[in-house]
Structures are given as C-alpha cells and as structure tokens.
Amino acid sequence: MATGGFPLLTVLTFVPALGAVAVALLPGEAKRAIRGVATGALAVPLLIVVGMLFAFRYGQAGLQFVQRVDWIPAWHVQYFLGIDGLSLVMLLLSALIGVLAAIASYSIDQRVKEYFVWFLILQTGILGVFCAQDLILFIFFFDIVLLPMYFLIAIWGGPRREYAAPTSQIYTFTGSVLMLVAFLAIYFLTGAQSFAIPDLPALISQHIGHGVQLLLFAVIFVGFAIKLPVVPFHTWLPDAHVEAPTPISVILAAVLLKIGGYGLLRIAEPLLPVAAHTLAPLLGVMGVVNIIYGALAAMSQHDFKKLVAYSSVSHMGFVLLGIAVATPLGIAGAIFVMVSHGLISAMLFLMVGVFYDRTHTRELSRLGGMYRTLPLAGTILAFAALGNLGLPALSGFIGEFFTLTGVFGSFRVLAFWTVVGLVLVAAFNLMLMQRVVMGPVRPEWKELAPMSARELVTLVPLMGGILLLGTVPAVLVNVINTPAAQIVARLGGG
Amino acid sequence: MLNTPPCVGSCSEFPRLPRAGRRGADASTVCAPAAAPLGAEKAVTCLLSLGWLVPLLALLGYVGHVFLGQRAKQWSALFGIVALALGFALSVGMLAQTIGGASIDVSVPWLSMGGINVPMGFSIGPLQAVMLTMVTFVSCFIEIYSMGYMKGDIRYNRFFANVTLFVAGMLTAVVANNFILFFAAWEIMGLCSYLLIGHWFEDPANGRAATKAFLVTRIGDVGLLLGIWWCFTLTHTFQFAALPGDLAALHLPAATLNAIALLIFLGAVGKSAQVPLQIWLPDAMAGPTPISALIHAATMVAAGVYLVARTYPIFQMAPSALFWVGLVGAVSAFIPATIACVQTDIKKVLAYSTISQLGYMMLGLGVGAMEAGIFHLLTHAFFKALLFLAAGSVIHAAGTQNMHEMGGLWKKQRWTAATFIIGSLALAAIPPMSGFFSKDAILAAAYVSPDPVFYWLGTVAAGLTAYYMTRVVLMTFFGSPRSEHVYEHAHESPAVMVVPLVVLAVPAAALGLAAGFLRHLLAPGYIKPDVGLIEFVPLLFAIAGFLWAYALYTAPLARRAALLRSPLIAAPYTLFKQLWFFDHAGSVVTYVLGLGPSFVIGAFDRYVVDGLVNACGSLCLWLGRMCRRLSVGNAQAYMLTIAVAVVIGLVALQFQAMGG
DSSP states (O other), X not given: OOOOSOOHHHHHHHHHHHHHHHHHHSOTTOHHHHHHHHHHHHHXXXXXXXXXXXXXXXXXXXXXXXXXXXXEGGGTEEEEEEEOHHHXXXXXXXXXXXXXXXXXXXXXXXXXXXXXHHHHHHHHHHHHXXXXXXXXXXXXXXXXXXXXXXXXXXXXXXXXXXXXXXXXHHHHHHHHHHHHHHHHHHHHHHTOSOOBGGGHHHHHHHHSOHHHHHHHHHHHHHHHHHHTTOTTSOTHHHHHHHHSOHHHHHHIIIIIHHHHHHHIIIIIHHHSHHHHHHHHHHHHHHHHHHHHHHXXXXXXXXXXXXXXXXXXXXXXXXXXXXXXXXXXHHHHHHHHHHHHHHHHHHHHHHHHHHHHHHHSOOBGGGOOOHHHHSHHHHHHHHHHHHHHTTOTTSHHHHHHHHHHHHHHHHOHHHHHHHHHXXXXXXXXXXXXXXXXXXXXXXXXXXXXXOOOHHHHHHHHHXXXXXXXXXXXXXXXXXXXXHHHHHHHHHHHHO | OOOSXXXXXXXXXXXXXXXXXXXXXXXXXXXXXXXXXXXXXXXXXXXXXXXXXXXXXXXXXXXXXXXXXHHHGGGGHHHHHHHHHHHXXXXXXXXXXXXXXXXXXXXXXXXXXXXXXXXXXXXXXXXXXXXXXXXXXXXXXXXXXXXXXXXXXXXXXXXXXXXXXXXXXXXXXXXXXBHHHHHHHHHHHHHHHHHHHTTTTTSHXXXXXXHHHHHHHHHHHHHHHHHHHHHHHHHSOOBTTTHHHHHHHTTOOHHHHHHHHHHHHHHHHHHTTOTTSTTHHHHGXXXXXXXXXXXXXXXXXXXXXXXXXXXXXXXXXOHHHHHHHHHHHHXXXXXXXXXXXXXXXXXXXXXXXXXXXXXXXXXHHHTTOHHHHHHHHHHHHHHHHHHHHXXXXXXXXXXXXXXXXXXXXXXXXXXXHHHHHHHHHHHTTOTTSXXXXXXXXXXXXXXXXXXXXXXXXXXXXXXXXXXXXXXXXXXXXSSXXXXXXXXXXXXOOOHHHHHHHHHHHHHHHHGGGGXXXXXXXXXXXXXXXXXXXXXXXXXXXXXXXXHHHHHHHHSOHXXXXXXXXXXXXXXXXXXXXXXXXXXXXXXXXXXXXXXXXXXXXXXXXXXXXXXHHHHHHHHHHHHHHHHHXXXXXXXXXXXXXXXXXXXXXXXXXHHHHHHO
C-alpha cells in the first residue's frame, strides 16, 4: 500500500471546503459571483475524478491513490484516504450530482451566500466519506454531512421544515453514535492499535467471539440501515425530502442514501464477515420487505415528492438484497443499483422541482395533462419514471435484473417474492405518469413556462448516463467487478 | 469463454436442426447446402450476417422521427416507411437464403459481471426470416395507411415515432439469440403499446387502459423473468441455442422443467392476452386503430406465441407444461369467441376475435404442431391487420365504432367492404382463404392429440367465429342504414388508406397456397396428421354459424329481442355480455392485492411507524421535563438525592461482594 505522492484525494475532498471559505469572503449581494465560485469549487472534484478514471488500474485489487499519515497518534487515529473501484464510482456519482445540484440551486434566491457555504461543506463531507479508510475519519466525514443538511433543510426548506430537519438529524445522528460505539468496541476488544479498515478484519476474527461479532454487526447495520433507509427506520426520509429544497432532495436521494449501502459494503461486511454470512437471510428478507413496503407506500401517496421518496425506499431494497446475496454478481448488482438509482432519483426530484416551480403544488390530484401543457417536461418525466420502473435499455433494468439473477441462485423463495415488488414498482410509476402527464389539460395550468435551458442542462447528463448504463453497462461494471470480487473474497476468507 | 472475435462465421455443412451451440459466445454461421462451393456462398452468407440491420434500420427511423420529425411535418411518416421498406427488402433476401438452407447465429461479448459472461447477438433461421418478412411487410403498409388515418392528428410525428420504435422492438425480439436481448425488446414493445394506447391521453379512460395493459402484461413478464433466472441459475447461459441442450444434460426432475416452462409461458400468456390475463387487450382498443391492427393484432400480441415457439425445445421436455399451453389456448380460443358474439363495438369484436385466434396458435403449440401455430400466426397477421384497417376505414368514414349506428355502408365503401369481407372469410376459415389452411392444420393436430376436448373447444369456437363475423359484416355493410347522420357522413377512404387494404387482402386470401412450403421450411420432418373427413367438421360448424347469424341479422329486430327473453338464451347472453366476469375478478384482485394493501401500508406508515418515532421523541421531551422538575434549585433536595444514590450504590456493592 503505497503512501506519498501527490495528495490527490485530499485536494478532491477539500476543494469544496476551500470554496466555502471563498464564498464566505464574498459579499452576500454578489449572487452571481457566489454561484460561479461555488460551481467552480464543485466542478474541480468532478474533473479530478474524471482524470482519475484514466489513471485508475481497474484490474488491481486493493486501494489506490493512498494517502496515510497519523492524525491523532495517541488514539491511533490515522488520516487515511484511498479508493478502490467502489469508492471511485461513488466519487464520480457524488461529484457529478454535486455540480448538477449546484446548477439547480441557482434558483435559490434567499441567503444565497449561506446556502452555498453549507452546500460546499456538505460536498466535502460526502467526498470524504467515500475516500476515508479509517473508521474515525469515516465517522468524522459522516458527521460533517449531517450538520449542513440540518441547516439546508431548516432554513431553505418547506413549511414543515422545523419538524423534518431535527427528525432526520436525530435519526441519522443516532445511527452515527451507534456506529461510533461499535467502532470503539472493535478498537478495544481487538487491542488493534488502529482504526484503519484494511487492518481490522484479521484482528477481529482472531480476538472477537462470534456472538459479539453478531452484536457489533447488528449495531453497525442499524447505523447504516437508518441512512439507506431500511424499513422500519425510514420515516425520516419522506419528511426530509418533502421539506428539503429541490437540489438538496437531489443530493439526499442520489448520494446520501448511498452512504448507507456503501458503508455496509465498505465496513460492515468486510469487518464482520461471519456475522454478515449468518445474518444474510435476514438481510435478504429485509430487502424484499423494503421493496414491497416502499412500493405499496408509494402507491398510497398524494404528494408527488413523497411518492418519489418512497420509491427510493423501495429501490434501496434491491441494494440490500444484492448485499445479502454476497456473490460477486449480487454485490456488483447492488452497486449498479446504487449508481443507477442515483441518476434516476436525481432526475425524478429535479422533475418534481420543474413542476413545482411552475404550479406551486405537489398534490398529484391537482396536476395532470402535462404531456400537453409541457410536452418536453412531460416526456422527460416519463423517461425518468420508466427508468425507475426498470425498463430495459435504461440503467434501472440492468441493476435489478442482475441483482435478482444473483438472488435467484441464493434465495429462490425471495426472488419469487421480489417479483411481486416488481409489479408494484411498475404500478406506482404508471400511476404517477397517469396522474401527472396524462389526463385532460387543466385550465389553471394552460399557460406554463416551458423548460429553461438551465433545467435542461441539469437533466440531459442524467438522461445520457441512464441510457448509457442501460445499453453499455460494461462501462460501469468493469469498474465494480474487482471490488465486488474482493468483498466476496473477504467474506469467504472470514 | 468470450474470446471469440465478433462475427466469426464458419461455413460448414448444414445440420437440419439448429445446432446446440456451447454456452457463451460462439458464432455458428451455417450457410447454403453443403454442395455449394465455399467461396461462392461467402457473399451470399453476408446477407444473413446483416440480420441485425433490419431492427437497426427501424431504430434509425425512430431516431429520425425524434430529431427531425417535427420539422418534416406530414412527410415525417417517411422515416419509418422507408426504413421498414428497406428492412422488408433485406428480409425477403434473407428468407430466400434460408430457403436455401442457410442460418446464422452470431454473438459478441457484451457484459462480464460478477463472474458471469453475457454475450449479445442475433440469429436468423427460417422461423426468423419468415417473421421478419411478415412484420416488415405488415408494419410498412400500416404506416402508409396511417398517413391517411392520422392526418391532422396533433401528435402525428409522435405517433409515427412510437410505431417505428415498436417495430424496431418487435424485429429485435425476433432476431435476438438470447433471453436478455429478447426480454429487452419485449419490454420496449410493451412500452410502445402503452404509449400508443394512451396516444389520446386527454381522455382519462385511455390513460387507464394504457396503465392496465402495462400492468397486466407486467404480471406475465415477471413470470418470464423468473423463468429466465431459473434457466440461468441452472445452466449459466441466456442463449436460446444452448439452453435446451444444457437443461437436458442436467437430467432435471420433470417438476423443475415443467415449472420453468410454465413460468416462460406465463410471459406469453400476458403478452398474447390469453385467459386469464386477456382483460387488457379489449381495453387497448382505446389506441388509434392502426395500432390495434399492428400491435394488438398482427405483431406484438403474437410475440407470446413466438416466445413459446422460440423456446419450444424446453417445452418439449416438459409435457405437463405443454398440456397447459394447449389448455390455455383452447380455453382462450373459446371464451373470447363467445364474448365477441355480443359486442356492439366493431373494434371490440375484432379484439376478442384476436384473443381467440391467439388461443388457436397456443393450442397448436400445445398439441405439438409448432409449425401450424406459426402458420396461423402468419395468416392471422395479414387478415387481422386487414380487418382492423378496414374497420378503421369504416370508423374514419362513419365517425363511430358502434355497429348499431352503421348499416348499409356497402353502398358508400365498396373497397373497404370488399376487403373486409375477404378478411372475414379468412378469419372464419372458409376455403380457399388462408385462415382455412392454418386453422385446419391446428385442429387436425388437436384431433389426434390425447386431449380431444381441445379439438372440440376449437371446433365450437370456429362456429362462433363464423357467427360473429357474419354478424359484423351484416350490421356494418348491409341492411338499411340505422343512423341517417352516419350514413350521410360516410364516404370511401382516400387511396393512401385503400391501397394498403387491397395489398393486405392478397396474402389474406392466398397465403394458404404457401401452406406446404412453409411447413417444409419451418418443420421439415413434420407431416400433417391425416384425419379424413373430420377435417371438414370445423367447416360445418362455421357454415352453421354463418347461417344462424344470417337468419338472425336479416330478420327484424323484434325477433332478436324476443329471442333474448327466452331464459335459454338470456343466461349465456348475460354471461357473455359481462365478459364471463373476468374484468370484475380483475378489479377484485387489484383491490385485494394492490390498492387495498397499499392503503393499509400507507396508513400503517403514517400512523404506526411514524407514530412510534414521534412517541420516542415525545418520551424524550417528557423525560427532559421530568428531569427539569428534579432540578428545583433547592440544596436540601440535591443532598437528599446524593444520599439516596450513595445508599443505593453501597447496597449494590454489598450485593456484588456477597455474590462474588
């Protein structure tokens, strides 16, 4: 594991934070300058990640671009960054969504400076989570994410923000505390003298008994399950989504939920493989429950944004299922679903914003006929909804199809239940389209402004990505094959 | 495993059965009879190796519609038409080559994921060549017809774009050599069907019909998915060519093979609108009539039949599954035929008749006569497309679909009426029309099968078919006009619509001539069972049906009304009129399994799960208030608390010491 060299990951992670400082120094009235600086600070990580795509050695197992120095020597905490293929795709996703969400944030007109300061800090936290290879550093970035989210929802949110912001904070913070407890327990029980993730698995299997491992896994799992979210720890999500401003919803759905799945794959599974293996059937059942429960709950919603939020709950069930399968195919499928859902949910939330900005309502019963009034927006929403229901040639299909191919091999009964979920997922997406884009033109929405170029700029890259991953999935799969195989190898080694 | 470079074709002697390729990507190009010199046929083979171009042309047509269609105004239709015409030419060339004994199966690496390799590719054999020729021909003329029918529609270009994308999907499904590409194309077809049923989405009923069609077929699709996953789990391949051999080599228990085949069949039941998933097809008539002709009669709904034919070797290993195919087919031939007899909407009659005819095809497959089923698929595609387009011409002229408002249109629409009657004769299986030969082949095979009930259901349905088509023809074109307004309004359609009718009437009438040729091409060893005079029993039923309908529908209305008062007629009439209560059952299922649970979960989520979370929050707040009450600011109270704590601590230590 080489250290030294140019600290690319540090630059990647902290450029947005520097941008936050720069924005803070600008006068609050200079909105254009603030937006420009912020977008620039978010574009740098994207460019770096794109550059790394060329330098990355895809077939090589283990971490690359490693940077490892002592941080708090007394407690053996290290400043340890490094990425494998899994981190790489997550970085790419977050960096891309960061830029698009920033562009979508140009419509924010109040307290612009503060908004982008929080936004940029948030992005540093996100990028750090996906680079951190030390448990305490991970928690550090994990908690950095929480604080800006609180303010972004509580200040720029909708009418019930004062309920939603603290609820989601307390919930996620509980998760982070639980994880911290588990990490400390691992530290003390193993006498590891290290929080570095790659060092720990061997020590854990030597020093910690099976029962305690199960307990630790359960605690860490709950921490990430809140984030993913897994039913029944999910109710913070719809509230947070409904109250959050559009770009924050986009980040929440497209990136923050993925931290849950990423954490399971990066930390819970490799550190505690025996427990993961023991609890796999339970995880699988929870995955199926998520899919079906989320879809049924989505069907019953009257609020456009809430429906999309529950759709996320449903899709994260596939991630959980893939993780439970714990074969290279299942894990690769789960990662694929995460990326695909990142693109599709971002599109859906952007479209919610497009319609809300024009009609000022999210009541599904008040919308309708949008194919006619806003033909382009209607078509793009239909594209996103069809991607969401798993239409082949779009990315959603590939992830779900191959995850479930893996599920069928391991848990046949669950596969039979999952397909019930597939019908329900189709049902709520079709109901969504029927209520928003079809039906007669409503007189009150006869005159709506067509989509702006700025809105299209945020949507077109997502559409392109969804189509690309749906037809040439190899571009993503070739990156995640190695980490998926490595995760499974560790599980087998446990 | 995937080291084979793309498109490696090796010319070799042509084995009569499709060579069961090894799993993975192997390209087996088999061209021309062995006798031909190798060098000479190289050029000829290239035509088959262009098989992928047929769907791609249609896809390019779609792209043209999307990006240039708005600007091209009414000429945008030409994107699709030209693409399909070129595809047709290519298909005919390939058909000629497959007659010569050529076939091809080419794969290239596509995806390597989590340790599995998934190639992508296409294959062309006689079955594919015949299907490609039919699909490109029919769809090309339906698009030409649509130039007239959809003229002035506000979403004219969108209509053609979706139709062309649909054809691309259908052609892809035909040439796909593996389950993944096939399923992808299958779903794209479903999507286009959905979009086109909802073409006039301003009417909420059309949106509902579209959603219903998608969801009901989705139920079948997930069955197919399970079948695909099961096959893959056992054999590690998605390739059609390798699957049957690999499955056979595993010596699986019959129950497993039957389950796999039935799951695949479930997909076909949904797509081909077989009982009990037929309920979406009549509602799908909400789409523009050319769509009913192309998607909901000639091609997409037949894709289910094609799926069973494509995976037929799996079914042949699963006799119980094959029995179910036959049973579902026979029931689907019979029940919708009864419903068609009491419909008043001309398109609904044709829709139920489509389900019934698809039932015949399934019946043919179920009793082992694969080629007969496919032959009926072909003849049906022509005559049903013809019937729908002719009906569209009537609707276009009359401005209504209700046959009670028609009558006497023969005088106004000679060409339409004549071609409609040709289609009706073919549908009613009257010799020498094409339908007679194909239906006859199916029923003959059913007669010699172990389950004669299939034969009798099919035969009775043949009588019903003649009855309801006679009824439609009489109500629409003959008798006196029942609505002066409609009659006044009616006129013959423009040439752009009439010419396709005439063109389609030719194969509808004459394709029977090709019966022997097609049989030889599709199933070389198959000999049609000789059932002697039994062969003419279905024809007798058809004649009886014709006579009965003729007697009823040339008689005064009062006579028919009187007939309905007799309980012997009234009871089945009600049953048929209520669609055998399938739609009611469908609604119940939707509420019990979909909307009901959704309502319950929605409420549970809102009140119980979220309630518990809020209760936790409230509990914390309450505890906080309690604690605050403890902090009264009174030194004595604090001292007391400390004292109590110390005592408790000491007692606890004491207990521990005793325990230790």
